[in-house]
Amino acid sequence: xxxxxxxxxxxxxxxxxxxxxxxxxxxxxxxxxxxxxxxxxxxxxxxxxxxxxxxxxxxxxxxxxxxxxxxxxxxxxxxxxxxxxxxxxxxxxxxxxxxxxxxxxxxxxxxxxxxxxxxxxxxxxxxxxxxxxxxxxxxxxxxxxxxxxxxxxxxxxxxxxxxxxxxxxxxxxxxxxxxxxxxxxxxxxxxxxxxxxxxxxxxxxxxxxxxxxxxxxxxxxxxxxxxxxxxxxxxxxxxxxxxxxxxxxxxxxxxxxxxxxxxxxxxxxxx
Numbered sequence: 001x002x003x004x005x006x007x008x009x010x011x012x013x014x015x016x017x018x019x020x021x022x023x024x025x026x027x028x029x030x031x032x033x034x035x036x037x038x039x040x041x042x043x044x045x046x047x048x049x050x051x052x053x054x055x056x057x058x059x060x061x062x063x064x065x066x067x068x069x070x071x072x073x074x075x076x077x078x079x080x081x082x083x084x085x086x087x088x089x090x091x092x093x094x095x096x097x098x099x100x101x102x103x104x105x106x107x108x109x110x111x112x113x114x115x116x117x118x119x120x121x122x123x124x125x126x127x128x129x130x131x132x133x134x135x136x137x138x139x140x141x142x143x144x145x146x147x148x149x150x151x152x153x154x155x156x157x158x159x160x161x162x163x164x165x166x167x168x169x170x171x172x173x174x175x176x177x178x179x180x181x182x183x184x185x186x187x188x189x190x191x192x193x194x195x196x197x198x199x200x201x202x203x204x205x206x207x208x209x210x211x212x213x214x215x216x217x218x219x220x221x222x223x224x225x226x227x228x229x230x231x232x233x234x235x236x237x238x239x240x241x242x243x244x245x246x247x248x249x250x251x252x253x254x255x256x257x258x259x260x261x262x263x264x265x266x267x268x269x270x271x
Contacts, residue, residue, distance in 0.1 A: 001084050002176045002205040004248065005112040006033045006259060007042060009147065011061055014108055018044045023061035033258045036251045037083045041066045045105040045155060046217040057219055068175035070095045076128045076157060076171060078164025085153060087179040087206050087231040091224045096175065099153040101222045106213060107152040107176055114246055136265040137248050138200050143187035143240040151177040151206040151216060176198050179206045179233055188240035192244040192264065197239060207234045260268050
């Protein structure tokens with residue numbers, strides 16, 4: 001899954017990476033090293049500009065709220081639960097299928113955090129036979145230091161309780177698409193493990209390599225079968241993972257120190 005990630009790059013950096021044509025200076029976000037659900041995040045999308053003469057899509061960097069609210073939803077409360085969409089079913093789930101067909105985005109990150117979930121421990125917790133242990137967080141990122149481009153969806157929701165000219169009348173929200181975690185060896189792994197992303201957690205955000213960005217963002221592509229081909233996992237061996245402080249487990253903590261690599265898991269944590 002993807003429940004937290006880090007995003008420190010600003011619009012200038014992202015504009016060069018994604019060939020962004022339009023972004024608003026007043027929408028700049030501060031670097032965030034502990035991005036959590038319901039926060040505002042950057043998303044790259046191709047869409048015609050509002051009130052523009054041309055209907056051609058323009059590549060934009062926009063601020064979206066993380067936690068998708070379907071356009072047909074009566075209230076926005078469910079958005080906090082819709083932070084992730086599964087690649088295997090995103091084309092058929094009512095909450096996501098319309099956005100999958102027409103409103104796709106790339107959510108840029110430095111990398112994401114994941115807490116180790118050992119199989120035996122998961123089973124005991126589910127059965128209620130073992131108290132939840134303090135789990136070791138890992139930071140997962142491209143081994144070459146490039147932008148971690150997560151496949152995403154976005155949606156518009158109208159708050160009918162507010163007048164048309166109210167600044168909060170429209171919500172623009174997003175969700176990260178996840179896939180099965182890689183079982184192949186990490187490009188760079190801690191000396192004592194984990195050696196693959198699946199050793200940490202069974203799911204991971206779907207990373208899009210640059211050769212898929214244009215096709216994924218193109219709103220003219222609407223055929224579900226063709227779009228599902230773009231959800232294939234990236235090539236193996238692109239990622240690294242390392243342990244970080246359990247301070248990241250508290251959403252109030254935020255700063256570059258959260259990305260500091262530890263020599264090994266903190267004492268008393270699970271792995």
